[in-house]
Amino acid sequence: MKFSLITFGLVALVSASPLSRRAVFSTSTYDDLSISGGVAGNAQQEALDKLSGLPSDLSTVEEADLDFLNSVNQIANDAEDEAFNTAIDAASGEDADALQRGKIKNKVLKLTATILKLQAQAAQGDDVADKLDEETTKLNNNISQDEEAAGLASTFLSFDATTE
Numbered sequence: 001m002k003f004s005l006i007t008f009g010l011v012a013l014v015s016a017s018p019l020s021r022r023a024v025f026s027t028s029t030y031d032d033l034s035i036s037g038g039v040a041g042n043a044q045q046e047a048l049d050k051l052s053g054l055p056s057d058l059s060t061v062e063e064a065d066l067d068f069l070n071s072v073n074q075i076a077n078d079a080e081d082e083a084f085n086t087a088i089d090a091a092s093g094e095d096a097d098a099l100q101r102g103k104i105k106n107k108v109l110k111l112t113a114t115i116l117k118l119q120a121q122a123a124q125g126d127d128v129a130d131k132l133d134e135e136t137t138k139l140n141n142n143i144s145q146d147e148e149a150a151g152l153a154s155t156f157l158s159f160d161a162t163t164e
């Protein structure tokens, strides 16, 4: 009894300590992360929901979570090149348009991951201001494009990739 109380006390102490911070994200497949399906118009919120859970004090984001966000960017980029661009080239009419909307939503996911990473790096003292400006402009343009197509169908494409 005494032993287990001490153990409990230690566990409580360790959990409360800032040294025991744990990564927020865990390994995910591209398909689970994708927001490309459904309809256009709400990609910004959908991307933020997929990538939610970081501490509000971004200076405390774990290295593993920065790696995860980087990895989301990479697999979304690969999906764009290898899945969306190929399918769009082979499609026409409404099929091609819906694929294009799915591709834009995929870009919003990709750029949101990048920006969360850069914001955390900035909070941790890295000089990423120029990159952050550049990526934010791209994100805002892609969000506008998504919003212009609000309510129109967007196509999900399965892609075989997993975050590191």
Ligand SMILES: *[C@@H]1O[C@H](CO)[C@@H](O)[C@H](O)[C@H]1NC(C)=O
Pocket: 107, 111, 138, 139, 141, 142, 145
């Ligand atoms: C959307 O983001 C990409 C980068 O992924 C960028 O190259 C492109 O210019 C952006 N789209 C618009 C309409 O700005």
